[in-house]
Amino acid sequence: MTAHSPLTQPLAKLTSLTYDELEIGQSASITRPLTLTDVNLFATMSGNVDPLHFPEGVDNAIFSQPVGHGMWAGSLFSGLLGTQLPGPGTVYHKQSLKFKAPIPLGAMVTATITVEKKKITGNGQKLVTLDCCLCDQKDKVLVKGTAVVVPPSQHRDQEGHVLPELQFIAHDQLDMLTAKCASLAPLPTAIVFPCDSTSLQGACDGARLGLIDPVLVGPEERIRALAEEHGLDISPFRLVDAMHEKDAAAKGVALAKKGEVGAVMKGSLHTDELMGAVVKRDIGLRTKNRISHVFVMSVPTYPKPLLITDAVVNITPSADDKAHIINNAVGLANVLGVETPKVAILSAVEQVNLKIASTVDAAILCKMADRDQIKGRDSRRSAGL
Template identity: 40%
Template sequence: MTELVNHPYDSLAVGETAELRRLCTAEDLIVFANASGNHNPMHLPQHDPDGDGRSDAVAPGMWVASLISAVLGNILPGAGTLYRSQTLIFHDRAQAGDELIARVTVREKLPEGVVALETEVSRVADGATLLTGRAEVVAPQALITFHAHELPGLVVRRHLHFDALLERVEGLPPLPTAVVAPEEENSLGGALLARQCNIIEPILFGDRALIEAAAAALGESLDGVAIVDVAGHARAANAAVDAVASGQARALMKGHLHTDELLRAVLRKENGLRTGRRLTHVFVVDIPGVSHPMLVTDAAINIAPDLRTKVDIVQNAIDLAISIGIAVPKVGVLSAVETVNPDIPSSVDAALLSKMNERGQITGGVVDGPLAMDNAVSIAAARTKGIGGAVAGHAEVLVAPNLDAGNMLAKQLTFIGGAEAAGVVLGAACPIILTSRADGEKARLVSCAVAAAHWARLAGVTAAPAARAAQ
């Protein structure tokens, strides 16, 4: 822990100087916007208020100026210092990604313990002066030694991995998608939003009157959108599956119907969409502060999967992870413990899945287990417990022992951890986009993007060259 010592008034000398370096990050700008209430889009990443085709992310002048107060409060004069005045002249702007130096120099000792200091902030890369000014502060009278205590942490709820997934599907042809019973606003709105973003080309199966009423409630036009008028959810699901089986559509999307009604049509013996694998569900989760997307499986379909089903759960998740850009997915098979305990079936299954991966029965990723949740995702926890390997502390895919655990994990991440989650069902002849009424717009949009990325990889379709170059 860093020990800091202040400079009382009597010990200060004219000409004495101190400085701090600070990297300006996009997260700094978001935190400042929230703390100050200044939501000017010029200062926020991923906004383009001047229309020049790029994010400005200009650091607010007062954020730059606040770096001076860090030098005054931490170093010179240090702990116990209080502002009386500060003048500022701005000469240039800082942006996210710039490394800055804030510097103060004692220029005059005034009566009543007041000190005048010259203040300056410059940019490291080119030496440009960003601001100059003069501060007058009441300096501390007594020597204070203190430790730089760690403040409570802040996590900025940005979903950068979802943004990257949306960029990944730019330039792909829109995925023809049979949307089943989009007969209320949420389910129809998600499909139309994905169409506006050129991710899918929806074909709507359901009651035309209800679909049109939902569109009217949304204030959206259905011009150019194909509608297949089918009364009843079972009939709509069967008609949508027929469209996939015939090649008219390449994906399914759940609308306002129960999941089991949709899957019953998918699994029908005649003209269904069965393959050699079990249907399994994967949540793709964007967790603020985590450096990679996280996949959680199975949280929606298989209630108490046996070992044979877990093989398909793991393989489907690996395949999807590769589709969204994880070259060699690291799969942590979860249990309550990280050692094999014959009395805990999930630990035995995890060990067998790990061995099956070693023997080439599960391919494309690295599988390890059993792992408890802490040592699957925390490097520190894995080291403390002496667990090595490529997966421990670095897991990108989390395989739950059963649906209860998987569903609770995914919901905790979203409703407590501030994550966004996109849902897709795999194992059928096409990806199945599964969204919830509780999902926000971005989660619905990314569910479509994940399905599009997966279909494109399996079909060997790549983004247009111009789109890839733009990324």
Template identity: 40%
Template structure:
């Protein structure tokens, strides 16, 4: 970060500086932790007045602290010390609001003291939130450095998955054909979801291995149906049969190869094909993001062509709607402009136009977008990108399986995200977890499948 200041000698009355900031829900948690003020009016997702809606009000002193940010970083800048701050609060800011903080030099006083007019307004409509006046001791020594850094903070909560679980619990338990739960992770995930009343597992595979995994977990399998089948592919075929018989509303991958699971599902006669291509979606709960983020396709379609990408986008939009999200699909590329040499940028433009013409429905689609201006409003603004998707995409449509798999794993192992995996385009949702997935990921995958199944049952 580059910081420079204006010394007392350099300052002139009338000089101004301003700083913009979007208030996030995590800002409210960080301020509560730092200040010790746990007033629930200022905590996200907390309803105080009983109307069913969270207040999400930013603390007045947090909003006012943006004034000190301008004074300490811009005008006068590094070396500035407070003498006095007068504050008048006129309106309230909420999580999601963008605020604009302005300061203006009014006069220079004795002993290096400067009087400034201070104001914070809501950027969208210019409504004044805080006004006041500051007296500060301006710096006497020039400061100009590039290496000023402050460690970042990440609020590591998986609140989005917790919310999905709360929505899924009241639903009737979804009968799920669990294919080859031969290890502790896959069996444990299914049993955990059953304990939470989200699914009713039907265990298909080698009974001796299933019971051995249960023994290792010290789990009681009484009350659960077990279908003893030796072959992995045959077990997957049995799962398809249970779906056709109406006994299973979803399929869950256990300890077998994904190809062996999907091969029987692609059979034209006995499989689960319904017209669209099978596509995979990671639903990611990324700490610091205001809502879940979907990454698609990161597991099935290796180098999808345009027709496949249409199904990838449509399946993801349908899933987002089933989770109560407002779908905003950003078609990712290396650039945000169409470059004939970059196929993903061409596909992004075509998919955007197809959505505009009604060939993709149910959500907003925009592309091509680079990763930064797909998820960051400031980056989108700097490139002059407008619309409802740029800077706030919640569905990230990747060019191919390489980039998608890398992105999903970066979110998991670098950003500490949890991911729920689902295959869409089949007659029923297919829960697809990897061996390294946590219990929360497996539980969330079941919740996502249950919510999607319920949504499809209510939506023609």
């Protein structure tokens, strides 16, 4: 989602008011809601992730609903001082605030600053004191205080700074997928040749999350040395010794074929070495269905799982092969909770071009979808989506 704040909208004109131009009683204000985006962004910038500010932390907090950070209110006063009164060039001298009531999430608040006093100190410094007040939509005072500032030394009119568009991403597809597995028992998984830190760490992380029960397949001494080097505890895991990459691939696939594991996970060997063992007719994992690969993408600006297929296994698939690949991906999407996935067939151009085979295949696939030869999908009708 894209989060826009009234304080981050470009201002057409900013005016700096000098000490002499300021008058007692002058005021400026801004009205805006406290949104969850405000809370998340303020927490991101300040590092204050106290659970009482978030919906999931309400059960452990002293308030019955999430509340805003106190200094979020202070930032509203700061924004007014720097953009409206006295305006650009204003320098904080000191700020004093009393927080009289929490700011509940969703509250529509009005921040107001009012010139209260002007003073020239003994050393000639010009100071202006402003009353600061934050009220909710029922005029209940939430924050009260004062700000003492040094006003701009010169009157100036200028254009406001245009800020870039702000996006706050409030979801992670990988977290959503992990949550879907929370009620399932860990899946025994052969980790084939976990001989680099990434693949061995991945096995440990998967076990820690309760997703897999790793079976490490590879050179035993090498794996144990790697675990010790990186401080990884692999003592709970079964370890199947293998001489090299191809031996590890064969043994990992054999474990799956015998039903001792339910999945095979690639370690630090090449894909073709693992797939060579998987597709062998006599000892591999081939079935009547075509084997295909799917990337499950977590795209920050896309709110749903995004699957990309096939980017690894099938090099030059025919139209019939592509139909099988789509069906495989649709089946995976169904498992992930997408009942009727949308299928986009990618090609170089949007129109069918007889000189570009992929566009012809796309047309065939769309027609197959029309005739229900591809099930459980909402298939887009053009090739270049």
